[in-house]
Amino acid sequence: MRMGVSKATIFLGFLYLSLFQSVLCRFVVEKNSLRVVSPDDIKGTYDSAIGNFGIPQYGGSLPGTVVYPKENRKGCRNFDDFGTSFKSKSGAMPTFVLVDRGDCFFALKVWNAQNAGAAAVLVADDVDERLITMDSPEADGSSAKYIENITIPSALIEKSFAEKLKKAVSSGEMVNVNLDWRESVPHPDDRVEYELWTSSNDECGFKCDMLMKYVKDFKGAAQILEKGGYTQFTPHYITWYCPQAFTVSKQCKSQCINHGRYCAPDPEQDFSSGYDGKDVVIENLRQLCVFKVANETKKPWVWWDYVTDFQIRCPMKEKKYNKECADGVIKSLGLDSRKIEKCMGDPNADEDNPVLKEEQDAQARTRGDVTILPTLVVNNRQYRGKLEKGAVLKAICAGFEETTEPAVCLSDDVETNECLDNNGGCWHDKAANITACKDTFRGRVCECPVVDGVQFKGDGYSSCTASGRGRCKLNNGGCWHDTRDGHTYSACVDDEEGKCSCPPGFKGDGVKSCEDIDECKQKKACQCPECSCKNTWGSYECSCSGDLLYIRDHDTCISKRAKEVKSAWAAVWAILIGLAMAGGGAYLVYKYRWRSSSKTLVSGHCLIVWIHTDIPLLLPPQSYMDSEIRAIMAQYMPLDSQNEVPNHVSDERA
Incomplete structure (x- = not known):
C-alpha cells in the first residue's frame, strides 16, 4: 500500500512540476x-x-x-x-x-x-x-x-x-x-476571434460548476454571433503527458491514453474508484471532434448544443459519463457519428493522436496561462474577470471595431429560433405536434411541456410522457391504442400516476403493444356444458345449444320456454289491469256527464224518477220542464216502452 502511494505521489509530482514550469515560463498578465x-x-x-x-x-x-x-x-x-x-x-x-x-x-x-x-x-x-x-x-x-x-x-x-x-x-x-479598459481587448476589425480552454470534467468543484453554468448561459449569444459571422470561436482542451519512466504504471494507464501521451487528472482524485483521467481525455477528444465535424458542415455552433446537452444528460454523479450517453446526444443533434469516431482514432494506439497533438502544440505555443481552467481568450488577449454571460459578452463586443458591433451587443432581447431546426434536437411528438424545445435568450432548452393543463414529464431529450388527470385526452397519454371493426381500445389510465395498462381482454406492456387474449383457449369463459365460445378482438361471444338462452353474468344457459310462460302471464295481467282501469274511467266520465246535463234548479218541488238502469234521477215537475230539458233527457235516457217522459210521477216530495 505504501509503495502504491509513493508511486502515485511521484507521478503527480512529475505531472504538476511540468505544469508549473509552463506557468512560470509563460504566465500571461492582462x-x-x-x-x-x-x-x-x-x-x-x-x-x-x-x-x-x-x-x-x-x-x-x-x-x-x-x-x-x-x-x-x-x-x-x-x-x-x-x-x-x-x-x-x-x-x-x-x-x-x-x-x-x-x-x-x-x-x-x-x-x-x-x-x-x-x-x-x-x-x-x-x-x-x-x-x-x-x-x-x-x-x-x-x-x-x-x-x-x-x-x-x-x-x-x-x-x-x-x-x-x-x-x-x-x-x-x-x-x-x-x-x-478600452484598450484591454484589441478591436482591429468587424470580426472577433475568441477561444475557450475548457474540460468535460464536471466533478472538480466550484470552478467546474462555474464553467458548466457559463456554457449553458452563454450558448444562445455565442450561436447568434457565430451564425451571423460576427465571431470565430474555437474550443480547446488541456492535456498533459506522463513521464516516460511511468508510462507502464497503474496511475499512467488509468489517467492517460495513447501510452501516456495524453493525460488528465483523476476527477475524484482517487485512483481506486469512480471515473479515471483517461475517461476525461476521451470525452475531451470527442468534443473536439464534434467541433471539427460540425465545422466541416458550416455549423460550428452545434458544439455549444453538444456540450450543454452532454452536461445535462451525462453527468458523472449519475454514472452516465460514457460513450453510450454521448452517442445519444450526437444522434439527437443529427451529427455524423461515424465521422466523429474516425476523427477520434484509437486511444490504445502507441502513436500520436493528430487532434490532441495539435492541442498540446497550441497550448505550448500560444498561451501560457491556459493551465488555469477555464480560460477565455478574446482577440488574443486573455479575459480576466467573472466567467458570466453578460461580462463575457461585453468583453467580446469590446473586440469589434467601433460602429461594427452586432445587435446582440446592443440589446438583450435576442431571438434564436433554434427550435425551428429539427426541434433543437429535443423530444417531439409528430402526431400531436408537441415539442419539448423552448427558445430562450440563453439558447434552446429541452423541457417537457404543459399542454392544455396536462404536464408532460421526462428528460426532455428522448422522452416526455403526459401525467395527471386529463392525460388520456392528449394522444392517449402516449399509451397503446387501436381501433378495429368500430371498437376502440386504449391502455391509458387516467390517474395521477400516469400508467399505461392494457384494458381487459388484452395483454402487453401497454405502451408499445397490447395483444388480444383468446379467452376461449384459456377457458376463462363459457364454461357451462351447453355453452360454445367464439373469440373476438378484445372480448368473446358465448352461445347455447338448442332453445337455451346464455346468461353472461352467471356463465350459464336457461330455458327460453320458461321465459315465454312468464311473458304470457305478464301480458294477461297487463290486459286485465288495462280493462279494469278503462271501465273505471268510463264509469266516472259517464257519471260526470250525466249529472252535468240533468241538474236543474226548480222552485218548490223535485221529482225522483227511477229508470231501468237503477239510477235515481232528480227531475222538476212537468209544468216547469221546458222543451230543451225534455230533449236532453230523451237523448241520454230513452225508455224501452215509451218515447216521451210521463206527465205524472207516483211520488212527490217537498
Whole structure:
C-alpha cells in the first residue's frame, strides 16, 4: 500500500512540476490603464493588472476618487466592524478603495470593500516586482460564497505607484483617477476571434460548476454571433503527458491514453474508484471532434448544443459519463457519428493522436496561462474577470471595431429560433405536434411541456410522457391504442400516476403493444356444458345449444320456454289491469256527464224518477220542464216502452 502511494505521489509530482514550469515560463498578465487626473504632481497614465475575478468594464472606463482607509488597510476584515463606509453621496464620484497586499486572499479584500460600498478596488503590491495577475483562491465552503458574487472591478498596481497615491491621499489631496479598459481587448476589425480552454470534467468543484453554468448561459449569444459571422470561436482542451519512466504504471494507464501521451487528472482524485483521467481525455477528444465535424458542415455552433446537452444528460454523479450517453446526444443533434469516431482514432494506439497533438502544440505555443481552467481568450488577449454571460459578452463586443458591433451587443432581447431546426434536437411528438424545445435568450432548452393543463414529464431529450388527470385526452397519454371493426381500445389510465395498462381482454406492456387474449383457449369463459365460445378482438361471444338462452353474468344457459310462460302471464295481467282501469274511467266520465246535463234548479218541488238502469234521477215537475230539458233527457235516457217522459210521477216530495 505504501509503495502504491509513493508511486502515485511521484507521478503527480512529475505531472504538476511540468505544469508549473509552463506557468512560470509563460504566465500571461492582462493589463488595463489607470490614468491619474489630479493632483498634477502624479498626473499621468500607469499600468495595472486586471484581477481574475469580478467584472471588468471591457470597452469602457470608470472614473473615481481614491480613498485609503485609516483602519483595516489590508481589507481582510469587514469594514462595517470599523464603522467605515465607501458609499458615494448623491452627485459625488464613485469611490476607489486602495488596500495593501497581504494576510488574506485578493478576492476577500475586494469582497469586503464591495460590501462597504466601493465602486472599484486598487491593491497595492508590497514588493518591487513586475505586475502579476490577482487570481481567485481555490473555492472551498467559505470562499465560494463571495467569489461568484463579486461584481466590481479590481486591479493590482506597482508598489512605487501605490506609494505616490498614499502620500497624496494622506496630505489631503483629492486624487481623481480613471480606470480604462478600452484598450484591454484589441478591436482591429468587424470580426472577433475568441477561444475557450475548457474540460468535460464536471466533478472538480466550484470552478467546474462555474464553467458548466457559463456554457449553458452563454450558448444562445455565442450561436447568434457565430451564425451571423460576427465571431470565430474555437474550443480547446488541456492535456498533459506522463513521464516516460511511468508510462507502464497503474496511475499512467488509468489517467492517460495513447501510452501516456495524453493525460488528465483523476476527477475524484482517487485512483481506486469512480471515473479515471483517461475517461476525461476521451470525452475531451470527442468534443473536439464534434467541433471539427460540425465545422466541416458550416455549423460550428452545434458544439455549444453538444456540450450543454452532454452536461445535462451525462453527468458523472449519475454514472452516465460514457460513450453510450454521448452517442445519444450526437444522434439527437443529427451529427455524423461515424465521422466523429474516425476523427477520434484509437486511444490504445502507441502513436500520436493528430487532434490532441495539435492541442498540446497550441497550448505550448500560444498561451501560457491556459493551465488555469477555464480560460477565455478574446482577440488574443486573455479575459480576466467573472466567467458570466453578460461580462463575457461585453468583453467580446469590446473586440469589434467601433460602429461594427452586432445587435446582440446592443440589446438583450435576442431571438434564436433554434427550435425551428429539427426541434433543437429535443423530444417531439409528430402526431400531436408537441415539442419539448423552448427558445430562450440563453439558447434552446429541452423541457417537457404543459399542454392544455396536462404536464408532460421526462428528460426532455428522448422522452416526455403526459401525467395527471386529463392525460388520456392528449394522444392517449402516449399509451397503446387501436381501433378495429368500430371498437376502440386504449391502455391509458387516467390517474395521477400516469400508467399505461392494457384494458381487459388484452395483454402487453401497454405502451408499445397490447395483444388480444383468446379467452376461449384459456377457458376463462363459457364454461357451462351447453355453452360454445367464439373469440373476438378484445372480448368473446358465448352461445347455447338448442332453445337455451346464455346468461353472461352467471356463465350459464336457461330455458327460453320458461321465459315465454312468464311473458304470457305478464301480458294477461297487463290486459286485465288495462280493462279494469278503462271501465273505471268510463264509469266516472259517464257519471260526470250525466249529472252535468240533468241538474236543474226548480222552485218548490223535485221529482225522483227511477229508470231501468237503477239510477235515481232528480227531475222538476212537468209544468216547469221546458222543451230543451225534455230533449236532453230523451237523448241520454230513452225508455224501452215509451218515447216521451210521463206527465205524472207516483211520488212527490217537498
